[in-house]
Amino acid sequence: MSKKALEVKGLVKQYKDLTAVDHLSLEVEKGKIYGLLGPNGAGKSTTIDCILGMKNYEEGEITVLGLSANKDRKKLYQRVGVQFQSSFYPERIKVYEICEMISALYKKPDDWRGLLRAFDLEKCAKHYVASLSGGERQKLSVLLALIQNPEMVFLDELTTGLDPKARREVWAMLKQLNQKGLTIFLTSHYMDEVTALCDKVNIIHHGISVASGTPEEIILRSGMQNLEEAYLYFIDEKEMIDREVAFSTL
Ligand SMILES: Nc1ncnc2c1ncn2[C@@H]1O[C@H](COP(=O)(O)OP(=O)(O)OP(=O)(O)O)[C@@H](O)[C@H]1O
Numbered sequence: 001m002s003k004k005a006l007e008v009k010g011l012v013k014q015y016k017d018l019t020a021v022d023h024l025s026l027e028v029e030k031g032k033i034y035g036l037l038g039p040n041g042a043g044k045s046t047t048i049d050c051i052l053g054m055k056n057y058e059e060g061e062i063t064v065l066g067l068s069a070n071k072d073r074k075k076l077y078q079r080v081g082v083q084f085q086s087s088f089y090p091e092r093i094k095v096y097e098i099c100e101m102i103s104a105l106y107k108k109p110d111d112w113r114g115l116l117r118a119f120d121l122e123k124c125a126k127h128y129v130a131s132l133s134g135g136e137r138q139k140l141s142v143l144l145a146l147i148q149n150p151e152m153v154f155l156d157e158l159t160t161g162l163d164p165k166a167r168r169e170v171w172a173m174l175k176q177l178n179q180k181g182l183t184i185f186l187t188s189h190y191m192d193e194v195t196a197l198c199d200k201v202n203i204i205h206h207g208i209s210v211a212s213g214t215p216e217e218i219i220l221r222s223g224m225q226n227l228e229e230a231y232l233y234f235i236d237e238k239e240m241i242d243r244e245v246a247f248s249t250l
Contacts, residue, residue: 002066005030005152005183006051011060013046013207020046021057022207028200030151033174033184035198037191039235043207044187048154051185052082065151078107081150083141083158089129095140096125099147106148115143118173120166134161142170152183159193171196191228201227203234206242210234 006028013021021043028034036044049055051062053069053076062068067076089098099112116122119139124132132140138161145153155174159167167190174197178184188194194201195215202212211218211234215227222230 003029004063005032005065006034006185007061007063008047008051009061011047011050011057011062013043013050013055013057020207021050021204023059024204024207024209026202026209026212028183028185030183031178031181032199033178033186033197035194035201036185036187036204037189037194037201037231038204042204044204045156046207047204048156048185048187052076052080052154078148079151081145081148081153083145083153083155085141085156091128091130093129094125095121095127095129095132098129098140098144099125102144102147108149109147110149112143112147115146119143120169135163135166138162139166139170142174146177150182152185155184155186158186158188159190167193191226191231195227203231205235205239210237 004027006026008024008026011021011024012019024043024047036047038044046055050057050060051064051069053073064076065079069076095116099116103109103112113122116125119142121136121139121143124136129137129140138159142155142158145155159170162170171193174184184197186197198215200212200214201218203210203218211221211230213221218234219225219227219230222233224230224233
């Protein structure tokens with residue numbers, strides 16, 4: 001049986017003249033936590049959308065849990081959890097109603113009441129989703145991605161807007177699920193989060209991979225002290241190369 005949960009080979013995604021993802025390749029092993037990092041507009045969400053078959057792409061091959069999102073979408077969505085942005089949910093729906101609704105879509109859902117407790121959202125069960133605070137909505141979006149008991153989960157901007165305590169609660173929850181075998185693919189702008197969670201990371205800039213490996217390998221290669229400094233080092237280096245290329249073609 002393959003050890004790979006995700007394989008992306010030579011992904012190219014264009015928006016008219018803009019190459020948002022430029023020959024990106026990556027692999028995620030089953031049972032690991034993988035972080036896709038990069039500045040605003042680097043191409044992270046676009047990559048996830050292509051992986052999940054929500055966007056067409058010009059070139060590349062993508063396999064998730066041995067399936068193609070374009071060919072086997074139904075099968076894949078039974079096995080993969082996706083964190084949608086909170087704006088995706090209907091306004092006039094209560095927290096417990098959306099939990100019930102999403103649970104009903106899957107064959108072996110988790111106990112959503114237990115998840116509400118674990119995410120400290122039990123007190124909000126009868127509140128309208130629209131009335132939740134930004135952080136509560138963010139936690140709910142992570143919870144909803146886990147409700148189906150997935151083998152792999154895609155979490156885009158995992159803890160944006162969460163307070164420090166809530167962030168740590170979400171990390172602990174994800175680590176616990178990861179120890180039980182859940183493969184996690186996440187994007188984040190917080191390097192402490194990435195250091196705490198990720199086995200491997202890939203830093204992209206203008207859709208191109210500029211560094212990948214374990215956080216330790218990336219720090220070592222950059223000669224810096226921590227992942228945040230290493231991240232900035234690789235982003236700066238790429239910008240310098242881009243400037244030199246632009247200059248030499250003048
Ligand atoms: N539908 C679209 N049409 C045209 N351009 C788009 C579209 N969606 C994204 N882009 C552009 O593609 C690039 C990559 O966007 P993307 O949302 O993938 O970046 P990101 O790394 O997820 O950024 P952020 O960290 O800000 O969420 C950006 O320059 C963005 O403006």
